[in-house]
Amino acid sequence: MPVLWRRIAIFFIGLLPLIYLFFKATNNLLGGDPAKAIVLFLGNWAFYFLLFTLAVTPLKRLAAQGWLMPHRRMLGLFTLFYALLHMLAYFVFILGLDFSSFASELVKRPYILLTIPAMILLLALGVTSTQGMMRRLGKKWMSLHKSIYLIALLAWLHVLLQVRSSYEDALVFGILTAALLGVRIYWRIRKFTGG
């Protein structure tokens, strides 16, 4: 399949979770507490897309699946897209657009506070994701975009700090994040030791 067609396909696949959520919301299928359901769903999908994005390079190097490489940017942009929707849903459905309470929430809850640097970095990566920006930033582009590792760690902490009745989600996200970051650490060590 030509790259353009794949790009179009991935674009529409990326929108499917949102369409699914919209279908559930308009058909009253989100249960008794749709506010919470929507925020959780969007947050989960932001994390899934973050993991898809991080999986592209290992898939290329370990499984010879290089065809995903040209689509990494779109996967990253979908991470940003769902993270922004997640945050927007939190403002509208949990805080009821009461921004004065947001300030106090931010100060008091570390799991909310750490989303601020994560969101700023995600936005920075999104804004600098174009070809033009890549050219303009040169070598700096690579070091800036390495901050996705930090974003992944912050996202995982955001989940871990909210554990209540079960470690399941924190464990699954944790293992996947650790594997995708761990393989890079392994490559880095091997490069330095010349192995």
Next chain:
Amino acid sequence: MLIIKPDAIPSSEITPESIYLARRQFMRSAFAAGVLGAGTLASPALLADPSYKAAEASSSGPEWLNRQIATASADKQKLSETLTPYGIVTGHNNFYEFGYDKTDPANKSKHFKPHPWKVEIAGEVAKPGIYHLEDLLQGQALEERVYRLRCVEAWSMVIPWIGFPLASLIKRFEPNSKAKYVSFVTLEDQQQFPAQKSALSTIDWPYREGLRMDEAMHPLTILAVGLYGKTLPNQNGAPLRLVVPWKYGFKNIKSIVKIEFTERQPQTSWNQIAPGEYGFFANVNPSVDHPRWSQAKERRLPSGLLSPNIIPSKMFNGYADQVASLYSGMDLKKYY
């Protein structure tokens, strides 16, 4: 001779046909149950509520309990807030023995068997023993109680329970002077409660809760056996659960198999998991945050997309005039 001719009947005196028909329907079913005269559950207008019909349609439960529930008297405290629909009351639950999602209790409780059921009464009482549910309920006058339920997760409902004051049960077992607290234990059974097998759960099964004696004896504290005029669905804690309306929902322990009277404050499940987040008292208090979220407001379910229905939470969940005296002189920031 003064002849007073009545004016036209004021419209306030005219019973709408729907209520009139619902009343007839109610009388018929009450008669069928053989409890005509005794049964005065919920006002006829309430019985016309589709939620009562939904409860009627999906109710099971043994005949003896259905008969007793049909005799329940109507709520004396009129709560003007809108009842949470039956589908949400029975479809959005925290009952971690069945799973972590809000829909797990409804989906995974089909094979739970609440009958026959036994409850162990233990500790500082004159009459300890293992009692059948029938014996515990014998002679208890059931009542409908429409209560707010405020979950510690900042959502809330309004539920018409059927139950009886815990005090009237406690008195029967004659607790002695050492009985300062009452502790409750939920059933532990991995066959019936699939999530009790999970290695990732933070809860050390079985689930435990407790009350101070004066809280347990308070007239607002009830043991519920039904809701919306029918037996409790499995996901709501069948066959017997605690309801303490001025405390966060997790105090309302479900599917109780043991009630023990103790001299010392009992260990309770959420307090054991995170003592900094869930106190023993767990009174609804909008001015004391959960460390991870504010308790100032709540989402009254059903919370819609266009209207999230966010309302301010009230001290003691709006029951302050009845229960605040229990805690006079206590620092509620310290004893949260």
